[in-house]
Amino acid sequence: MSWALSWLYGTVREESQVELERALQTLRGSEGKLLSVLESTEDVVVALDREGRVITANLMAKALGQRVYGRTLERGGHLDWMASPGLQTLFQGALTGKRQRLEMSLPVQGRPLTLDVTFNPVWEGERVVGATLFSRDVTERKEAEARLAELHRGLVDVSRHAGMAEIATGVLHNVGNTLNSVNVSAHFVVERLRGSRSAGLDKAVELLRENASRLGAFLEEDPRGRQFPAYLAALSGQLAQERESVLEELRRLTESVDHIKSVVSMQQQHARFSGVLERVEVPTLLDDAMRLHAVSFERLGIQLRREYTASASAVMVDRHKLLQILVNLLSNARHALVESQRPDKQLTLRVEEAGARLRIAVADNGVGIAPEILQRLFSQGFTTKKDGHGFGLHISALSAEELGGSLQCESEGAGQGATFTLELPLA
Structure with missing residues (x-):
């Protein structure tokens, strides 16, 4: 019996020893794999006890210690950069069971080394027995971010200058359109003054001066004198008509100058802040824009039709920005009608709710627009005019978007005329 028990004890002991060896081999294999993973990573990995002493450190951690402090991290030693108040705070936070993270910079050979440091608590049951430190070199990333930020600042500056150039182009284009009307009005006034009947009044005064000693006989007996009252009456009527004509043209000239002032003022305000929105009666503003071209339209024989729906009324917009768009559209229509050379030139203005x-x-x-041109019509720099610069419609489309609307064009082709449609949200 004792022999049997002894044999059984020996057998169990041998089997336990075998199982223990197997367990140890499995543990060593798992440890080897874990160490292999830690050594293969490019991150710094350090295990610390509650006192901040090194339990283990991978090759990257040792290399970093050598690089920064000129010595390798040893088991049981403290990390020199743990003396940093920020890292000490993170480490103490990890010992309370909370994950901590920080970016820190270390001077290495005159060049800053930026590290992304993370502390994770190590638990043993419900107690924190230490922390693991994971760190990654993010110096190149931070430098790339700095270069990207600098590039972004440069792009912002370029964009700002481009915007300033676009505003300046808008001013030149819109002022140029209105100056055409100013030029036409000025020439009209000059021509009327050159052809004025006032020269006849000078002759009449000279004739009276010559016959001053016999004025009564001159008016009653001289054939020229008898015609004098009728002549003065006719001359007075002609001079009154000339006066009214010149005053009307000067009024239009003043309106054009006021529009130029409004455009310049609006662009100056736009450089600082957005334009003021106000309730604008569109038919009235459209008539104002039309008056800027009225003289040239009349002389070119362009027939105007107004189709204003009674219910169509007001929008909340920047008045001068909308006026710019309308002036540009009318100017383009005038060019299209002049180039067409057709005798029945017709322009139709419509305002309706949709x-x-x-x-x-x-x-x-007018001349219409070919399909291949229609697709590029609102592109910056595109123009079909010999003296055009391709900014008018482009800026008008941008302004329409800024007003919360849209600008579109339709044409059945060359020689078929064109319709530009501006849509805006109702007030």
């Missing part, structure tokens, strides 16, 4: 939008249409029966 749901929650107000639709403003400027339609002409």
